[in-house]
Amino acid sequence: MAVLRLTQEIDRPVEDVFAVVIHGGDFASWNPTITESRQLTPDPIGQGTRFVWKLRGFGSVEQELQEFEPNRRVRIVPHHRSIGGGHRFTFTDLEGRARIDHELEMVPKGIFRIMSPFMTSAGKKNLQATANALDARLRQG
Secondary structure, rough: EEEEEEEEEOOOOHHHHHHHHHHHHHHHHHOOOOOEEOOOOOOOOOOOOOOEEEEEEEEEEEEEEEEEEEEEEEEEEEEEEEEEEEEEEEEEEEOOOOOEEEEEEEEEEEHHHHHHHHHHHHHHHHHHHHHHHHHHHHHHO
């Protein structure tokens, strides 16, 4: 099991950053690791909201919002037969700027356990790509 961490600051209010992160149906429009995304459950978005993402290397993976605390924390949890874990985002208000602490937990299942070292490497790249893309998305306005 790998737990990867990354901290970034974005020159936007926490509320703006949180709003982008919880709209999982829009991830394909800005996140390079996701080629398709759509929301499965009706609005409002909150605890238990589900999305489906087409992820490079994994195909379609259903995702669920957990640990939902508006403007403070959310965890995006995959529901897939070959990988578990999730991506936790923790938000801190820095007087109009947002600090985002990312925690990506990757738990390979079944045959994917033998690929754990490769998954860690890919996870580091994907985590950095997501952070960079989130920053770029919020610079657009």
